[in-house]
Amino acid sequence: MRNFNRMRNGESNLRFSVYCMLLLDLTNTACGFSSPLIRELDGNSENRQLLHHRLKRSWVWNQFFVLEEYTGTDPLYVGKLHSDMDKGDGSIKYILSGDGAGTMFTIDDTTGDIHAIQRLDREERSQYTLRAQALDRRTSRPMEPESEFIIKIQDINDNEPKFLDGPYTASVPEMSPVGTSIIQVSATDADDPTYGSSARVVYSILQGQPYFSVDSKTGIIRTALTNMDREAREYYEVIIQAKDMGGQLGGLAGTTTVNITLSDVNDNPPRFPQKHYQMNVLESSPMNSTVGRVLAMDLDEGVNAEMKYTIIDGDGTDVFDVSTDPTYQVGVITVKRPLNFESKKSYTLKIEGANPHLEVRFLNLGPFRDTTSVHINVEDVDEPPGFESNFYFVEVSEDVDLGTTIQILSARDPDAANNSIRYSIDRNSDPGRYFYVDITTGALMTARPLDREEVSWHNITILAMEMNNPSQIGSVPVMIKVLDVNDNAPIFTKFYETFMCENAKSGQLIQTVSAIDQDDPQEGKHIHYSLAPEAANNPNFTLRDNQDNTAWIFTRRSGFRQAEQSTFFIPILISDNGQPMMSSTSTLTIQVCSCDDDGDIMSCNAESYTLPISLSRGALIAILACIFVLLVLVLLILSMRRHRKQPYTIDEDDNVHENIVRYDDEGGGEEDTEAFDIAAMWNPREAHVGKSRQDMQPEIESLSRYVPQTCMINNNVHSYMLSKLYEADTDVCSPPFDSLQTYMFEGEGSVAQSLSSLQSFSTDSDQSYDYLTDWGPRFKKLAEMYGAKNDNSSL
Template sequence: MWTSGRMSNAKSWLGLGMSLYFWGLMDLTTTVLSGTPTPPGKLEALLSDKPQSHSRTKRSWVWNQFFVLEEYTGTDPLYVGKLHSDMDRGDGSIKYILSGEGAGVVFTIDDTTGDIHAIQRLDREERAQYTLRAQALDRRTGRPMEPESEFIIKIQDINDNEPKFLDGPYVATVPEMSPVGTSVIQVTATDADDPTYGNSARVVYSILQGQPYFSVDSKTGVIRTALMNMDREAKEYYEVIIQAKDMGGQLGGLAGTTTVNITLLDVNDNPPRFPQKHYQMSVLESAPVSATVGRVFAKDLDEGINAEMKYTIVDGDGADAFDINTDPNFQVGIITVKKPLSFESKKSYTLKVEGANPHLEMRFLNLGPFQDTTTVHISVEDVDEPPIFEPGFYFVEVPEDVAIGTTIQIISAKDPDVTNNSIRYSIDRSSDPGRFFYVDITTGALMTARPLDREEFSWHNITVLAMEMNNPSQVGSVSVTIKVLDVNDNAPEFPRFYEAFVCENAKAGQLIQTVSAVDQDDPHSGQHFYYSLAPEAANNPNFTIRDNQDNTARILTRRSGFRQQEQSVFYLPILIADSGQPVLSSTGTLTIQVCTCDDHGHVLSCSPEAYMLPVSLSRGALIAILACIFVLLVTEHMNIVVPTVKLFVNTLHPLHL
């Protein structure tokens, strides 16, 4: 049975007693260092409070554990402890057996004495403990003298590992001008030694490089700012070296270092400043709107968004003539032309330009205004400019009956230059291919050269040119739009040839035709036509006309009883008059055929004269012929072919036959 002053697991230690001797940490240390093992003894004696031969304080004991220091470098096997059975009389009859983790490879046992030795170098960081089993056998019979029991060999730590920064090197940032004590980053070092034993793994942090700008908390590894008003513009990058030392920082402890690269982040603590308080620029008077005049730049020591600039014109006599925009890529102010310039009108301008930060740091406003101003002087340079027309566009209205050579407009241009050269006028012939107009070369009088006809061309768009006599390359132009006004120079007339028919059995007052007229003129008040019978037909006994007052008229019969044999065609002259000044009129003729009709007014046959000459066949005659053919087809279907043929023959005039 394994003996112990404080047996807590009696069930696993039944049988004959066998003693397992253990040494405390200090005893083991002394044993290893001296090379002399502590004499074995009863466990009860080792656990007692009696003083030992060494004057040191007793440690607490664990009854089923051995302790052995790691990293033993001696040439002899390292003594670990001793197994002993109470049945062992020292005559070698007991054989001790060791099994389990590392048995025979890492640990060996003297099977006679029970002494355990380590035969390999032990590293606690690789393995902290081994679980083994011990047994006592009768050497002669091999019979177990004790039940197999389990025990542990713990590897005692020594300080053989320096602290390491596993995440280093570190990169950190902190805003410039941060208050003292601002946290930057926390670094952490780990020590592979046993943190539960001694100070081998107790790490203390210190700063080797980076003072007086930064400090480190010795316990937590938190790096903080240590200097007021750290200015990025003065120094932006810092390399800080942090040391971690074990043994609580005591002499003899192991140390490791890491580098922390700290960058100061920019804040808007610098106002913009113009390096020049006065700029001198020039621009040609011919420069177009939006043309670039020059650039100004306000320097800002900050960067990024804190160096962004906004330029504005805050004063000066050129605020209405020039504009300024900010180039976001280079943060410069670009001055451009806002409206056309004239050297003759104003030769120079002065601008007061402001450059300001649009993004401000409120806590730095006490540094002063975050804007600056500069003065820009702009000179306008003279160029030889082409003549300028005043006004820049002409609109002329002229009646179409204007006489040839009439001046319809005076075109005026002048040389804008100081020299005020003489001007010569001409018409761009591509704009007046019909040559309806010409312009006086010296006076600019625009006149008609041909008769105008609104009904042919109601609009003319011509271009008048003005050229400097001393410099023919300088040519100006202006557009002249001419509207030709209508005069009443066209009489109304029928839009087509009118032809009608009247039935032999027509009654008086019967409508036989509605006529209308057209007029090429275009009076402002609109067209209004008046219809009447021509004077030579004013007392026509056969037909009359009624004006509908809507630019149309009705033709009515005045009697009944028309006969083809008496007269097959009537020609009715109609007088059409407009409402213009002067009144214009024309006479149109309505041709009226006398036809035979049924009781419903449907044409059966018309005057045979319609068939005499095909060349002069009228539209009414053709209609009558087609009507007869239609009747023929219908009557054929009704089995009355013969009367119909007779009727058709009777429609033919004897002269046609």
């Protein structure tokens, strides 16, 4: 043992290797094997002497290997430890330590015999490393240095092959040739592959023949038959066996399942189950609405069963369309253009269904397409009337007479019955009731005067209704453009009032004026300015037309005095360039003001109204006190007078002053505005003479004119009433109880004479005449409602 340790700690590698080999060979010899190294050493005397010299060692190794899975009842003998210092008297005590010492292996401390006390499994642990030590039993002193040795577990065939990845799933295209590789399976044997044939595996097929085969060495599964059709059988369950010991008798075996699916290829052409389809569609069906569906059956699946439908022939190729539903692979026939039962009652289509994805190797099976015919019947429906045009555009002058026909609208029933048509206007499109349409002829006429400046465009909707079926109503938009006529005179853009210094020089510009014209002539607006004929020779001011729709006002002299005349009124004639020419007269007001040397205005009031500069503060206070006393007295007098008259007054709710007018019709007074004709209160023989303007200076008083005013019933009002009466008679949507009351002209004169005389006003009377100021505007408003042209004097 000492020699062995010395060789381990420092002797030559050769000698150490020899001892190691000798130990291994001795072990093999003990197990029944012969070592060539021992035979070689035994044939040489020198080697034999060296061997005898080297074989002197401290430990004797009886056995290095022990079989696994020992099932006996006695402990399994492993080997023996012995020291050359052991005299056999029991003075040496052997101790074992390391892996499994005391649990897996035990040692007889006297003899050195080692036994295995547990079942050994090489697959769990293939070797154990132990340490041995010899001690003096009495003193426990080590007799030999501690050494290490290994016990290896020898394998037996106690594990069957196992498929760790099973069961397997694989697929192969249908119609694959023989020998097509599908999948490789692999089995693992836990036994020692370096010892015997315990781990040598051979594969075989137990189930799946004659469709598939397996390579015995590699475990690759291949097809064994050709023309395997997925449509005939799609799934296969194959059982593969793996057997060790090279497949010999007595070997252990394991199995696994391989689920093989045949994947689809496009080897089946589509086929229509019907060669003829019959379908119906309403002529009122909207665009893109579905007519019906066709289906071409394909035994394939996935992309191989995808279909594309096409209309390849027929008389409805431009009326119908077909598309493919990607979910169900059906052909959907839809309406491409509007249908008309009266023009064509049926159509025939030839539809083709084809596979877009083809397998080149299967083209010999025939064309991968099929056709079918579809007969479509158009069903008649009651359709609303239709106009000749989709819309109408009309231009009409704003001065057109009432009742003028501006457009003839024509609609007809598209059905075979050709029912009569009645026309009307959608009142929501013409809230102002400017137009009406003849119920039978469709003539569109004016019902109210048109004013381009008020409404330049009218967008109305004309309705056409079948007499026999009022629910069938057609409509058409009519766009009416009101053309301009020159019916508005230009006027100042604003009220002009200018201020001029007394020291203004001759030819000085004092004001620029401009005007607007509501008309819109095609040649553009050109406004001309000039002094009115009455002021053409005005010595104070002159006017220059700038030819750009503006005019300048200049002074014609210098040296104006506010004390002589503080205000000037200059009438200006404004005219346009229309046909006929329209003109108006507007007045420019000029105030003469006193200015300082810099031209800044100081005062524009006449000097006669200014207070004396020398008036003292005390005098001003006295004047104000007197004014206050006078105001108090006036208020007291008015209060006393009010208390005296209060018993004779009546509540405002009972005020009957507005009913003082007496006329022959016994209506309800002011609230019953339709109970009398205001024209009966006009006196056609009475002429009123205009009064001269009080705000003009004597130099331009000639601007005032006596304008005779005569009240007459306007012919336009009469025409309008007749047109409204005609519209009420022909409007089928109006209630049948409508009526129109017409009051004739009462005659020439009023039996009531004058209602009152403003000139006979007396402060002594207790009667209140406040109602006179109220009735004036009321009569004027009523007169304007009935087309009267009079001013306030005619009332």
